[in-house]
Amino acid sequence: MEDGTAARLEGTVDGLIDDASLTGDASLLDDASLLAVLGRGFELRRAADARLVGLAGEVVHRSRSSLGPEGLASRFGATSAAALLAEVGRITLAESHRFCRVGDATTDRVGLLGEMLPPVFPLLAAAVRAAIIPVDSASLIVTALTEVSPRADQENVVAAEQALVGFAGEYPADLVRRLAARWRDALDVDGIEPREAELVASRSLRRSILANGLKRYRLDLDP
Numbered sequence: 001m002e003d004g005t006a007a008r009l010e011g012t013v014d015g016l017i018d019d020a021s022l023t024g025d026a027s028l029l030d031d032a033s034l035l036a037v038l039g040r041g042f043e044l045r046r047a048a049d050a051r052l053v054g055l056a057g058e059v060v061h062r063s064r065s066s067l068g069p070e071g072l073a074s075r076f077g078a079t080s081a082a083a084l085l086a087e088v089g090r091i092t093l094a095e096s097h098r099f100c101r102v103g104d105a106t107t108d109r110v111g112l113l114g115e116m117l118p119p120v121f122p123l124l125a126a127a128v129r130a131a132i133i134p135v136d137s138a139s140l141i142v143t144a145l146t147e148v149s150p151r152a153d154q155e156n157v158v159a160a161e162q163a164l165v166g167f168a169g170e171y172p173a174d175l176v177r178r179l180a181a182r183w184r185d186a187l188d189v190d191g192i193e194p195r196e197a198e199l200v201a202s203r204s205l206r207r208s209i210l211a212n213g214l215k216r217y218r219l220d221l222d223p
Contacts, residue, residue, distance in 0.1 A: 046131035049099075053128055053135060056085055056096075057103025061110075098139040102128065105142045121145065123158075127165045137168040137176040144180035152187035160187060 022041055029037060063073035063081035078084035086096035106125035109117040119125040124141055127133050141164045149157050160183040168176045206218040 042134075043131065046134055049135045050128055050131045052089075053099055053103045053138075054107060055103070056081070056099040057107030059085055060100050060104045061107070098135055101142050102135055102138045105146070106138070121161055123161050123165050127169065133165065133168040134173065136173040140173060140177050140180045141165070141168065144184040148184045148187045151190050153189075156187050 022037060022044070026034060026037070059072060060081040063071040063078075063084065065071070068074070073079070073081050073084040076084055078087060082093060082096040082100045085091070085099060086093045089096065105120045106128050107119055109119065111117050121142065124133075124138060128135075128138050141161070145157055145161060145164075164176065164180055164183060167179055204218075204220045208216045208218075210216055
């Protein structure tokens with residue numbers, strides 16, 4: 001993340017924290033004021049998360065597999081960048097994976113010759129840095145477009161990114177999930193049948209014996 005962007009985000013966070021509306025007694029607010037302050041609080045969260053996404057992207061870069069035992073995560077005894085982030089932030093591994101996924105896809109990259117390259121999803125990167133969309137929505141967009149990108153026309157992927165970013169700036173993550181899935185299916189030139197076949201092939205039933213003698217079954221079924 002560029003220094004100027006980081007400074008603006010830090011200023012936004014400081015300004016929101018200093019906002020008296022966030023520290024007052026919520027029971028004294030009328031309905032309209034309560035919702036307004038709540039929205040203000042989520043602005044704070046998105047601004048803070050935008051900064052964390054940039055930091056998570058750097059952790060991913062410094063923990064890349066090509067570094068081996070010299071990678072950041074390995075040197076601190078973690079199995080992955082996500083595991084290290086979860087430990088530092090005291091968050092779930094699932095949430096940590098979301099930060100790492102979005103950070104990796106929205107931060108500048110280094111090419112094979114050391115040249116700087118733009119993020120994989122530059123439109124999404126700009127929206128995240130501007131604290132317009134939450135990490136949950138950004139993660140859903142990254143997952144859907146990353147999955148379909150190898151099998152889709154890249155101009156269509158860019159169009160999907162633009163549409164999803166605009167949608168995510170106005171609607172909650174559950175609706176973003178649905179739209180992202182529709183774009184993924186529409187862009188996939190191979191169709192959804194191969195993915196369905198993979199799911200069917202992945203069905204399994206596993207049985208294990210616990211230390212106390214109980215039997216545990218794990219069943220994986222296609223949707």
